[in-house]
Amino acid sequence: MRKGGKxxxxxxxxxxxxxxxRENLKRRKAQAxxxxxxxxxxxxxxxxxxxxxxxxxxxxxxTAHPQGEPPDFRRNRGRD
Numbered sequence: 001m002r003k004g005g006k007x008x009x010x011x012x013x014x015x016x017x018x019x020x021x022r023e024n025l026k027r028r029k030a031q032a033x034x035x036x037x038x039x040x041x042x043x044x045x046x047x048x049x050x051x052x053x054x055x056x057x058x059x060x061x062x063t064a065h066p067q068g069e070p071p072d073f074r075r076n077r078g079r080d
Contacts, residue, residue, distance in 0.1 A: 032071045 004012070
């Protein structure tokens with residue numbers, strides 16, 4: 001008997017990786033939605049702490065998102 005060829009193994013690996021990436025993206029989007037829609041900051045944050053981690057309550061421009069616009073998960077946000 002002959003085991004699967006390299007092309008079949010590559011295809012199977014590619015399908016597994018694609019499925020894992022899709023699940024990861026879904027999880028990250030759900031986390032971002034929950035974080036942005038949570039009243040009073042991120043889930044699990046202590047009362048009185050700022051959502052951005054700053055003590056004065058101000059958030060960094062990179063972490064602030066305009067209302068209605070989804071978070072940007074790109075690695076290099078400055079380049080288009």
